[in-house]
Amino acid sequence: GQIRQFIGQQYPQWQVTGHQQTLSINLSENEQLKLTNLTVQQNLQIMRSRIEELGITEALVQRQGEHRIRIELPGVQDPATAKNVIGATASLAFYPVMQADSANAVVMNDEHNEPVYVSKKPVLGGDHIIDARATTGDFGMAKVNISLDAAGGKLMSDFSRDNIGKPMATAYSEYSRDQQGKAKQTTTIISVATIQSQLGNRFEITGAGSHEEAQQLALLLRAGSMTAPVTIVEERTIGPSLGAENIVNGFAALALGLSATLLFMACWYRRLGWVANVALIANLVMLFGLLALIPGAVLTLPGIAGLVLTVGMAVDTNVLIFERIKEKLAEGRSFASAIDVGFDSAFSTIFDANFTTMITAVVLFSIGNGPIQGFALTLGLGLLTSMFTGIFASRALINLVYGRDTRRAIKV
Template sequence: MLNRYPLWKYLMLVFVICVGLLYALPNLYGEDPAVQITGARGVAASSTTLGQVEDVLRKQNIEIKSAVLEDGGSLLVRFNNTDVQLRAQEVLAEALGNNFVIALNLAPATPRWLQTIGADPMKLGLDLRGGVHFLMEVDMETAMSKLQEQTQDSIESELQTKGIPFVEVAKNSDGGVIARFADNNTRAQAVDYLTPRHRDLVFTLGDKSSFTATMTDQRLSEAREYAVQQNINILRNRVNQLGVAEPVVQRQGADRIVVELPGIQDTARAKEILGATATLEFRAVNTNIDAQSVLRGRDRSKSEVKYRRDGSPVVLLKKVILTGDHITDSTSSADEYGRPQVNISLDSAGGNTMSDYTKDNIGKNMATLFVEYKDSGKKDANGRSILEKQEEVINIATIQSRLGNSFRITGIDNATEARQLSLLLRAGALIAPIQIVEERTIGPSLGQQNITQGLEACFWGLMVSVIFMLIVYRFFGVVASLALVVNVILIVGVMSMLPGATLSMPGIAGIVLTVGMAVDANVLINERIKEELKNGRSVQQAIHEGYKGAFSSILDANLTTLITAAILYAVGTGSIRGFAITLSIGVLTSMFTAIVGTRAIVNLVYGGKRVSKLSI
């Protein structure tokens, strides 16, 4: 029989609408002003910290809406308004000191029962939600110093391999490397051997049987460019680890990088992760000499003293076995005794290096040195923060067998520190330290204005379409209007469900556009039905032929729009991609509501009935 839907189609339609409505619902609850409390490295927020925070705020008569200890080892304290939030941040920063990072935040006020099914509000872009804007500067002096050290190690290693004796290989103040020999003949032999192997170095003969190796201008320029580009790639990886949708990470000038994080939920963690320059160095432990002898000046050319967290000294050989640059993946877990550990995976070159070293040094000790650069609190002549290198031995292990591409690091204090270390290593070690020279938190005031204007545009666009449909198509206009409302609900629901979808001003434009396209589909269907009625078809045949005949036109129009959206997504960035995603979702939902949704209502009202006239 014409125009009859089976029961399963109605149930499917009701199910889709209910799911869309359920996942769109969190967007109505808004957000609470909050303070995010995240522990610095080696410190994790606990229930004790939670009690301390509550006591401090209670003594200052600051009312808390809620305070919870989250899974990631951070505290989220909610307040009723922003004035109380700002006051609480000042009080907590003074009470907790440097062990914790206190950051302002906006936390979704979604009820717990919606959170349990994964229903969260839409992620909003920087123009709507606000967020964090960082301007970062690459420390080129440290990058060039690292390159100088690599050149020094390379020359020293090659001379030893060739068996050419030397007195000293050291860095000089001009960024080059100076090598001294016992006589001029040995120096000439060394220069003849090294020159063809280092085309990017210029060897200049000096007095007292020495030469100076300096990098060419082209090599220095390439190194600076490499440092910035690699840092951009690593920052992008770290942003991905934070799970931020539609971030902006781009170069500005010669040595600066702009990072914008829209709608970031944990600004404290973002600042700590993005600015961290943590990496690992694997070094041999020198057990043949004690720390005091090295500190007094013995064996300083080959060994140096580093310290554990408890302050105990460890003598390490200066030569680095392997750096964190070769780490391709890292995860945190617990060992067989429940203690935190970090599992390391190396690339092929790193795996071969580790394998060759451990094969020849079974039974000896190898240390894992954690290296990071932190703000010293001092400023240079230009007013920029001076970074301070901090090193800590986090693990000393006895090599019991030959290691390959995968191994683990133990001796870490807590699970939170293990998770953070694994995240930093997985995202990559920065080629050179970076410092945040400008930080701006974009407030929600402009965003709220944009949201209001965007919603008004959607509302009036929808109202004009509804009025038009009601006047021209009467009952079928009511059906089309219901489809438009359901279409908007489904768009919001799908946008809320997709983890990578972010709503920005161009995204709102995409929603307005799809509302118009949904009206267009209903106009095609209704006009086709009216045309069939004029041609003498019965009511049932007119409805059937109307939907059937309009389907191909609707499909072609929406398919070309989807192709355009796919191209925009492929070649666009940021807001352009957001527009493409919203447009694609809107096209699909509008086809569903215009073809399946309206047909279901029409079939329910007119299907299988003897009707002589349609309200159209």
């Protein structure tokens, strides 16, 4: 009865069943559900962090069912590498090296399968690591620079201060599943180093292998360790034929919108409209060029939607300028004067409109993920290119074509 009362008061999430002699303690169903949801959400966040480290901008990571996570990686040329990084469950821990006959010692093998006796309790675990960078040390050997949080830095500082001249082992742990589907943990000692001085929240470890292995280890440590081990249960590679129809429809919508816009500008604004059309085509060429320069950027349907929106917003810049020019011409100003005043007076309105839209694009890219980031990226780059082509390029074209002959009349 006392045990039941103690567990009920101190650990209400556990349920006690059975008789007086034999008690069974289990988590309640609600607590199990909460634990499952928390674990999946944490793994979701860690996978998104790892995908960001890989530089994939339009990846889709979402929960599917109770225990599964669905990941879509558009434009990935090496799925094996991405799969190894995303699904890896790795962590580091730092242990004091003990004598073989010590009561608190456990044995772990190093990379050469030699036994190393360490303490049962680590100095600190990988949850205190906030940053890790792979660099090259003496004699070209790869090493990983580790940065700890405040709590981890204090633990390492206190331990190293009291154990100068003694060895400390770095253990690398990774989860995998056997043929029966059961999770198993493999721990390897990757380095044993003697503490030369008191360490703080920044130090380095060696023995991480090649430069590529050190970079992958640093990436996993930066993105975080999985809360629970994950394994790939299904993998599909979707070829371009499956999405060809959607891509064709997307570009058809872009071509239709672009053609209608070009025709309207040419008919409504006459010769100034042709200037706007040249600037609009230059805008799209610049936008495609910027997308090609950004590592990991791919053009999917949300990106195409951003292109279609960019077409309308780019022309809106010229519409504002040309309407101001028409107003100044109606007031009796000369063509050259109307051009100057029209561009200058419209600039503040155009800048304000594009700046507020840019804020929206930045927020979408910051808090969104997957397709939302792709749309925001295209929209943001389109705003920059449309400002340049709509204001500076258009004015340069007008000055080049009409500026040499001040007697030339133009209808607007």
